[in-house]
Amino acid sequence: MATSLQTLWQSPIVGGSFASCVDDHSNGAAFTSGEFARLQGLSFMAIKSAPPSNFVASRSVKWRCAVVPSKTEKRTLLHDLYEQQKQSPWYDNLRRPVTILEPLIKSGVRGVTSNPTIFEKAIAGSNAYDDQFRQLIREGKSVEDAYWALVVQDIQEACDLFQPLYNESNGGDGYISLEVSPLLANETQQTIESAKYLHNVVNRPNVLIKIPATLECIESIKQVIASSISVNVTLIFSLARYEAVIDAYLDGLEAVQGDLSKISSVASFFVSRVDTYVDKRLDAIGTEEALQLRGKAANAQAALAFKLYQEKFSGPRWEALEKRGAKKQRALWASTSVKNPAYPDTLYVNPLIGPDTVTTMPDAALNAFVDHGKVARTIDANLEEAERIYNKIEELGILWSDVGSVLELEGVASFKKSFTDLVKSLSGKAETLAQSN
Template sequence: MSTRLQQLHDEQGQSPWLDNLKRGWITSGELERWVERGVRGITSNPSIFQKAIESSDAYDVQYRELIESGASVESSYWDLVTDDIRRALAILRPVYDASDGVDGFVSVEVDPGLARDTAATIEAARHLHTTIAQPNLYVKIPGTAEGLPAIRQMIAEGRNINVTLLFSVDRYAEVIEAYLSGLEACDGDLSRVSSVASFFVSRVDTETDRRLEAIGSPEALALRGKVAVANAKLAYERFVAAFSGPRWEALAARGARPQRPLWASTSTKNPAYSDVLYVDELIGPGTVNTMPDQTLEAFLDHGTVRRTIDEDLAGAHATMATLAEVGVDLADVARTLEDEGVAAFSKSFEELIATLEGKARTFTR
């Protein structure tokens, strides 16, 4: 009997991915078991690696060897990370091959401190692609204004990119344009170029709920827990429109693949809401949902496999109209969340480097 994760893909055309990675899962076979249950890709970020490395001694032997060989702390960090990514890529490679390159990807993010630096992001993304050199690698680039030219350049060079930290439909439209124009500038085999656009979901509710509660009117309070799903539904509507028509058909004739929307930040932050809210309500073809392991477990246990992503689009538009009427500026919400996301990932990276520096000092005593 198939699992709910397998049904998501086989019946609804959505790919469930795992939003976590740690060495213990690779060495114990846990990651392979997730793939057997229906996981079709992996995403990681600096916060995930911070937790993985700080909460485990699984990295200590390799890290000691790196430091004692004269490697710097930061270069050692990247060696630890790329080693995990390479092993995960090997585990997911059969999914990549069986799906003809649609799934089976593992994502690694450039240094989050580069999110506002276009040239440095391009250099870092190239370096990761060249160093790891596997066809099922996604390099994550934040979808900041400064990230957009880097995304276009990487796609033009035929490199696979996961665009991360998206919160607004307007910025998502700019990301789609970067992808399409990058494909148009690419003179390679477009059928081998892949990208996803990671639209963060639950954080939108966290921030809008806070603002709605501050307003406190019945109309405002009635919108709590509804904005994030509505926002994602409108993003999907934009996806469907963008990947149709003459411009897209010309690229598709050259073998191009759509840049799939990926629902990220799909664990429920508010315990008053269903723990599978951001999975159940966003199911549809041509999409990815990357979930932390707790959310995957919850969906395996009691999720509902049913197409919902384009249900009641009129209601989603109405939710957004009412949000503006009660006084919440969604563009400002998106700017706030983008700034917070960049800062949080940068902080995780800096804290991990500080922890590794402390550990390195114990090696040299």
């Protein structure tokens, strides 16, 4: 056990000392990856007996590790990524205790993204939310209202942790993303109203309201930006839809009177899911030419997305907005975890490094990059090759319009399922609570 704890303490992500958190009800359950249990690819078990003398006990959360940050900042490749290449590394996970984000901030993380699936895992897979949920139900809240209260508190606390970075960067980073209900993915007006409501109830300058890039929500994006609300546009899978998202952002900015400097936006372009789908189609074709393209489609399309980003945020139209303080809507590379174990674990991070972009990484991708990533501008290093791959895939009969449509439907369905499954789980807890009362 001592060896494992020493290895954990030396993790490049944390750069601080770990304290044990002892609770008689845990039965020695293993930490999850979000709780730094698998840093450097190792698993760690919670301590059943009294902690070592050089560890500090914490009562904050049952069987969660508490972090005592080191006095000196431990530099990582995440710092180099931002300082040398102007790409902002964000963390794609959020759970209680929100204070587990503190060592990540010190390691160079500059923002946090969340989604319905992340919250489902956090709330359903932990007892950290139970006490607040019980209190909300006793106060007469509906199950869905209680869910939003739990989520909003997490977002507010995370925003507060990142507020100094937000201030220091003049609103460049330090953002936390909160998504509207996935049940509204095809509802234009309801998405607008939900975005405004969540923006007001969170009441933090560094919150980004996530809106899906469905056809129905393109107008929602425009109207929410026009209301001077910062937006993270999510579930982008094609160049055509990405261009529509950029246009919606520009249209929204042009509808605002006066200063634009307080409005921010990112466009979340999903990558690994593209390869998952395209690879299956390539395997079905089965020719040597097709098989050689496996694992290349996602990054090729992302490189062309960056090219489109540069084109759209230049020229007279953009310059007029920039004079009023407008910020570019940065391209954000999402879904950066590797789904195929045969591929390098930094496949969707190393090749997508470029200025004025964001890469948001879950635990595995983040730890892999910090451990053995390479900091260099790669996103537009070989655009000709990216165009060749992109065009060849279409020549083989895999239409990019179909890729975008299929993945958008799957993404929306996945988030809806996570949301409804969580509400069902919470409803069961509410019924149990009512019976006990």
